[in-house]
Amino acid sequence: MNIQMIKEKLHTDAYDFLRTDPHLGKNILILTAAGSVAYGTQVETSDIDIRGVAAETRQDLLGLSHFEQFEDRTTDTVIYGLKKFIALCLNCNPNVLEILGTKPEHLLLITAEGKLLRDHIDLFLSRKxxxxxxxxxxxxxxxxxxxxxxxxxxxxxxxxxxxxxxxxxxxxxxxxxxxxTDQEISLYIAPSDKEDFTAEIFIDIHLQHYxxxxxxxxxxxxxxxxxxxxxxxxxxxxxxxxxxxxxxxxxxxxxxxxxxxxxxxxxxxxxxxxxxxxxxxxxxxxxxxxxxxxxxxxxxxxxxxxxxTALPGEPDYRRVEELMIGIYERLI
Structure with a gap:
């Protein structure tokens, strides 16, 4: 299924939640094709997978409401709240980083704030x-x-x-x-005395005050x-x-x-x-x-x-926080 067909599908009743759910609608920052379409590995029987990011509402941020993620299993759609999305990105979670790395033609919706996230993807990358x-x-x-x-x-x-x-x-x-260290806890394979084993895993442990x-x-x-x-x-x-x-x-x-x-x-x-x-x-x-x-x-x-790798051990949390605050200031 090509992107144009997917875009047409989004206007059917099956995807009404994109327009009617109070956490989605105008709050969506990124909506993209995902799964096999996004990877380029789709076949005729492949399903449509949709992934996205939505900004939390004013009530979510300042009131008693709470929003982390929306999921519709019938259409295999998952949309993350911005705070949860950024937290997962900071841990180099593959499922969310790939949302920022899809081909531009696979984007179904993107706002200026969503583009900021994609433009600053390098901030999230680390040895994690x-x-x-x-x-x-x-x-x-x-x-x-x-x-x-x-x-x-x-x-x-x-x-x-x-x-x-x-x-x-x-x-x-x-x-x-x-x-x-590998010297303090070392695992290796050696011949075994067990009846059904020719070799097995052994461990040497040399730990003090652990x-x-x-x-x-x-x-x-x-x-x-x-x-x-x-x-x-x-x-x-x-x-x-x-x-x-x-x-x-x-x-x-x-x-x-x-x-x-x-x-x-x-x-x-x-x-x-x-x-x-x-x-x-x-x-x-x-x-x-x-x-x-x-x-x-x-x-x-x-x-x-x-x-x-030249990537840092940890992402630059301060710059990511500045990016997140900047996005919220534009939206609220």
Whole structure:
């Protein structure tokens, strides 16, 4: 479905909420096509996804009312309140950053204030993208890889998948809990004495004066990954097969988009260069081993981008706050 057809759809009764909901209407700053249309990966059966941003009303800001997000599941429309939207952008949340990075021709509505947000997207970009894009996508891809290969891969190789998922979370754990180094908590694979194992994951811990609760939470996060891999997954239907390939495609897209952000190339929601490849993955042209060989390459590119990025560790909160205040002053 092209953009003109989507614009025509917005004038139907199904989208009346855009005009009648008290938090939307004239308060909408940005409305854009999202999902497969925005990525360039749509097929004939693709749904219409709409995403947007709306300024809170005077009552929301100064009175007892409250508005964070509007959602209409029937039309797959999500519109964020401006404050929540900015908070998510500051954490490099992929779902909201892609609203600011869609192609201009995919915009269905934009005000001067909405343009200010899109023009200042660089203010939101930081090394937080390492976790929100790369570590998340890698963990999900490794989990998917293990689930698909559960009956075919040797036990030792499954251990490698689990270890890669845990290591992918390590940067996040180091930020959330009291700092530790790879020398203080080290995970690795070695031969196992267990009857059904040829190799397994081992851990060396050398911590002193470390908060017990932080260590409990670190262990809990790692244990949850192990438990997730232990759950059996039965995916035999053609529908599940299509869903898994689409899921893998979108996770690889996150890796590519995140790498570009870390390389200083901004947020490019539409994947012009990878569009053909992604559609081939979705349509089943590649086997799962071929897909995960690609994953290894994209993951390596992401790691290099993360290591050498010039992005700051944190966004410039003061400048973002000034931008937000300026937008509200124009609206109220």
């Amino acid at each position: 993208a390492v976790q929100s894009f790369g570590n998340y996508a890698t963990a999900q891809l490794r989990r998917l890889q293990n689930a698909l290969a559960r009956d075919n891969y040797p036990q030792a190789e499954k251990e490698e998948h689990i270890l890669n998922s845990i290591l992918g979370q390590m940067d996040h754990l180091k930020r959330v809990y009291k700092n530790f 908060p017990l609760r932080d260590f409990k939470n670190i262990y809990g996060d790692m244990n949850n990954i192990v438990k997730d891999y232990a759950k059996l997954n039965h995916r035999n239907s053609k529908k599940d097969e299509l869903h898994l390939r689409k899921h893998a495609m979108h996770l690889i897209r996150l890796l590519v988009t995140g790498a570009e952000i870390l390389e200083g190339k901004g947020v490019n929601t539409y994947r012009e260069n990878e569009r053909g490849l992604f559609l081939d993955i979705r349509k089943g042209k590649y086997s799962y081993p071929e897909i995960f060989a690609m994953v290894d390459e994209y993951e390596q590119r992401f790691k290099i981008a993360a290591k050498h």
